[in-house]
């Protein structure tokens with residue numbers, strides 16, 4: 001569903017992704033971990049078509065939607081208008097599917113996005129992505145700055161979409177515990193290169209991964 005081969009993405013002379021190869025199969029939910037500056041958002045933006053590869057290829061079947069880092073809402077527009085912008089490319093005007101999925105958004109529809117809490121804003125970004133009826137969802141930092149209960153609520157929605165509707169998900173996360181809970185497989189990126197990949201259960205027992213991302217071994 002997502003097939004990235006030998007991908008190089010540069011900003012001028014600075015290389016952010018350095019010959020990256022990874023795949024996410026149809027209906028899979030796969031995690032991508034990495035420290036600040038590893039190139040995670042660069043990959044997300046390239047998958048969403050916002051950045052062009054310098055070399056290598058990025059292929060995906062079907063429509064790709066992005067929940068961008070920092071949400072990137074239009075703060076002066078209403079929640080309903082932010083959602084409508086998400087449906088612009090696919091011609092999807094009716095937000096009722098998204099309101100069925102995330103009923104709180106129907107209650108917030110008339111509110112200005114800029115006055116919402118961080119969790120509510122992330123829900124709007126989630127709903128906006130779903131307005132395009134994606135086959136593949138790239139989530140750039142679901143949990144960033146959110147309370148654990150809010151993150152858990154959003155994660156439950158994501159898991160349901162993946163397991164019940166077969167949505168393919170690439171979950172980019174700083175919170176490795178969350179990523180390992182939600183995903184079976186993960187890739188670890190550092191300085192634009194893959195340093196390890198595999199089953200989350202195995203990675204969690206890898207001392208390098210545990211000390212860098214889990215604050216010590218998982219018990």
Ligand SMILES: Nc1ncnc2c1ncn2[C@@H]1O[C@H](COP(=O)(O)OP(=O)(O)OP(=O)(O)O)[C@@H](O)[C@H]1O
Pocket residue numbers: 011014015016034035036037038039040041042043069
């Ligand atoms: N617009 C830009 N112009 C120049 N360099 C950039 C630009 N955007 C990102 N970079 C650089 O590319 C590298 C990868 O950045 P990127 O934002 O993809 O990392 P990240 O893993 O998402 O980091 P974070 O977790 O902090 O968001 C970094 O060295 C960053 O400084």
